[in-house]
Amino acid sequence: MDKALSNNECSIERVVNMKFVAIDEINHFEYHDAVIKKMEIIEDKMTWIVSQLNATIQNSQNSFTEDMCINECEIVFDHYKIEEIIFSAYKTFDSNQNLIESVDARTANSEDYIGIIEDTMKKSCHIVGMIEMPETSDDRKKACFGIDGDRDYFDMTFSFTKFTARWNEYNGKAWYEDKIWKEKA
Numbered sequence: 001m002d003k004a005l006s007n008n009e010c011s012i013e014r015v016v017n018m019k020f021v022a023i024d025e026i027n028h029f030e031y032h033d034a035v036i037k038k039m040e041i042i043e044d045k046m047t048w049i050v051s052q053l054n055a056t057i058q059n060s061q062n063s064f065t066e067d068m069c070i071n072e073c074e075i076v077f078d079h080y081k082i083e084e085i086i087f088s089a090y091k092t093f094d095s096n097q098n099l100i101e102s103v104d105a106r107t108a109n110s111e112d113y114i115g116i117i118e119d120t121m122k123k124s125c126h127i128v129g130m131i132e133m134p135e136t137s138d139d140r141k142k143a144c145f146g147i148d149g150d151r152d153y154f155d156m157t158f159s160f161t162k163f164t165a166r167w168n169e170y171n172g173k174a175w176y177e178d179k180i181w182k183e184k185a
Contacts, residue, residue, distance in 0.1 A: 018074070018166040020061040026143055026163045028059035030067060030174060031127040036147075037072075039121055041114070046080040046158075049073070050127070053165075054174040067174040070167045078162040082113045083142070088153045108154075120149035133157070 022028065031053065038049040053070045055062040062068050089105040108116055128146035136142055140159040147154055175181065 019168045020055075020166065022055070022059055022061050022165045024141070024163050025059055025165070026130070026141070027132045028056050028062075029130075029165065030054040030056055030176075031130045031145070033175070034127040036121070036125040036127060039117060039125075041080075041117075044079045046077045046160075048075045050075055054176075055170075064170075064173070066177040068170040069172055069174050071169045071171040073165055073167040076162075076164045076166075077158070077160040078164070079140075080158050080160040081140075082110070083157040083159055084108070085113055085116055085157075086155045088155070090153075116152075116154070120147060120152065123150040125149050128153070 034053040035051045036048050037051055040047045050073045051071065053073050053075075054067045055070055056067045057065065085108040087106050087108065090101075090103050091099060092101040094100055126148045128148050130146070131144045133142040133144060136159050140161055141163065142157065142159045144155050144157040147156055
């Protein structure tokens, strides 16, 4: 099923000749606070347009001495398969610390995955973090992304055969490289 999912008017352009290309370096990026501006699913590829993603110093395309913020990046997961989506448990309290609502964690049904992503992309969509997981028994790569879709927080785990990130420019050093944040660490 071909689907373009967006939370703004960003368009995915098929630009092959981008200045920087990192292949299978999923763990050489820092995803915290990155914004997924658009997600597109065509055949067996899932493509994300992401801003505020950081290339770590381990990234083959980062020649700087600090982690660098990428202005806008296209990420492609080849032969992707969503393994599971788990919505986080939460509790809501009033100002007097009285429990208003308690919701248990729940695993989404696989037939709802695309709808969940569509709903998330209608709002602000931030990546909270990424965990690279052990490869599957058929040598597929696997990762779990924490996604904050404004109203809902969920972990999306999926497998894929190839990870490609492409971008044209950096937008300065990563926010956490600033002296004020390093002093607090």
